[in-house]
């Protein structure tokens with residue numbers, strides 16, 4: 001169960017082994033887990049279809065590896081410390097034994113509601129222990145969870161419920177975020193007006209505000225669980241049975257459901273967790289992500305529990321009650337490995353050192369970054385003020401689709417270079433491709449980041465639409481998985497991620513397609529047409545700049561508010577544009593294509609030098625946009 005690589009020398013030899021014989025490499029690691037039936041074939045794959053199968057024929061249940069397996073040795077060890085939004089409220093803990101019991105009870109509860117293996121369950125929950133228990137209870141009985149981040153709107157929730165045809169929604173009465181409360185149950189009620197696959201809504205009472213109750217459909221979480229047996233045998237799952245769906249945005253269309261399967265995901269999340277963070281038994285790990293994102297799936301729930309780790313789960317936000325909250329929590333639980341996003345680091349850096357100096361932070365051993373490129377200033381501040389020049393910063397590059405961390409330092413073993421994610425983990429074979437799809441083999445180059453060989457937790461499909469999976473990830477460059485990112489490789493072979501090369505923008509580590517935001521804007525009654533681009537933003541990494549053409553005489557400020565509402569309704573407040581400019585027209589080519597290059601430049605602050613504009617239908621459009629550019 002200890003999968004930790006002890007040094008950079010060993011990393012190099014393990015990496016070589018993993019490339020020379022990936023099947024043997026991963027089989028050896030897979031053998032350290034508990035299987036109900038051994039696999040017959042370690043790997044079969046074809047990136048053209050695409051079709052990837054790891055540990056075929058093998059049967060297991062991931063929750064036995066997360067819980068049952070640990071009970072004898074560490075039943076009384078804390079699995080989770082739960083820290084509430086309000087510092088004065090009661091914090092909670094769950095030991096492995098308690099977590100096992102709660103999961104079994106809820107799993108039996110799910111069965112009593114008619115949920116069977118393969119059914120989809122949508123989880124729309126705040127950062128509570130019950131949210132995590134819900135995830136694991138699904139996996140226990142082989143139900144496929146689809147967690148929807150509780151910041152998404154009821155329309156976005158409805159889209160995801162409908163796409164997955166979920167039979168059950170698990171939610172709570174409310175959510176606390178700093179000084180704000182949100183009635184999640186009301187959002188679900190609203191969403192369900194558009195959904196007919198849902199038979200029941202399981203409601204956990206968390207904030208205890210009044211909620212509507214629909215007789216026959218809504219079920220109280222606690223009453224259900226109280227009446228259940230605490231023994232629930234784990235369903236036997238094939239390695240390639242679906243474990244979960246997680247929706248994520250791309251350049252076109254509605255968000256797609258990325259599918260991960262049981263066996264490979266189990267092995268890779270545990271392996272990457274232990275190695276990147278160099279987690280040792282007894283350490284306290286804290287990942288500040290929400291369970292609604294892949295980071296929460298892999299490094300709050302699955303990776304740590306598979307490794308028998310103790311973790312902190314935090315309900316609140318980094319700036320409440322003040323900008324010292326993260327550091328107070330680190331000291332309170334003596335956190336050894338801390339994992340957060342550059343946007344949080346930048347915001348806290350901006351708040352000033354008076355929020356850091358009151359805290360010791362002397363338990364920290366490894367500090368991590370995820371979700372977007374970390375700029376040099378933020379990296380240096382994190383390393384110096386939080387890590388006290390004493391902790392390696394692991395800059396972890398990966399994606400919803402990759403299931404686990406792909407390129408990163410391994411604790412203090414790896415050489416560090418600020419703003420560089422570094423070297424690939426064993427088993428990961430990244431390549432840089434040029435425009436024509438040829439591999440660039442030398443160093444000190446830049447190219448499209450692709451992966452040329454499957455790893456255990458690669459996405460298997462996009463739910464209900466395999467063709468889309470093929471088109472988005474496996475068709476740009478035949479024979480490769482295309483990440484959508486551009487990257488540089490330096491003279492030492494270290495990777496530095498530049499950012500997305502497609503129409504995806506990354507706002508505070510949250511991923512949105514520009515088309516998706518435009519669709520939401522276009523639902524506005526005043527809007528005729530819109531174009532959305534990203535631009536560099538000091539805190540968020542990227543900000544959202546929306547150009548809108550309207551057929552109304554209302555004041556620009558009124559239009560702006562109304563456009564914000566449309567985005568909040570369609571996607572969620574997290575996708576609200578930072579800047580909205582009402583324009584008389586968009587710069588289009590004679591064939592009607594919007595020249596986004598120009599809009600991007602204006603959003604970035606360029607006021608001249610737009611390159612070749614000779615194909616523009618009406619060049620005066622650009623001048624008029626410039627007059628009121630923000």
Ligand code: WT7
Nearest residue numbers: 295370371372373395396397398399400497511
């Ligand atoms: C995109 C994936 C993986 C968990 C959170 C985001 C960007 C992610 C890094 C990093 C530079 C990064 C990429 C990637 N990204 N980590 N360390 N350095 N960029 O998951 O929502 O699937 O987004 O986030 O552009 O493609 P996601």
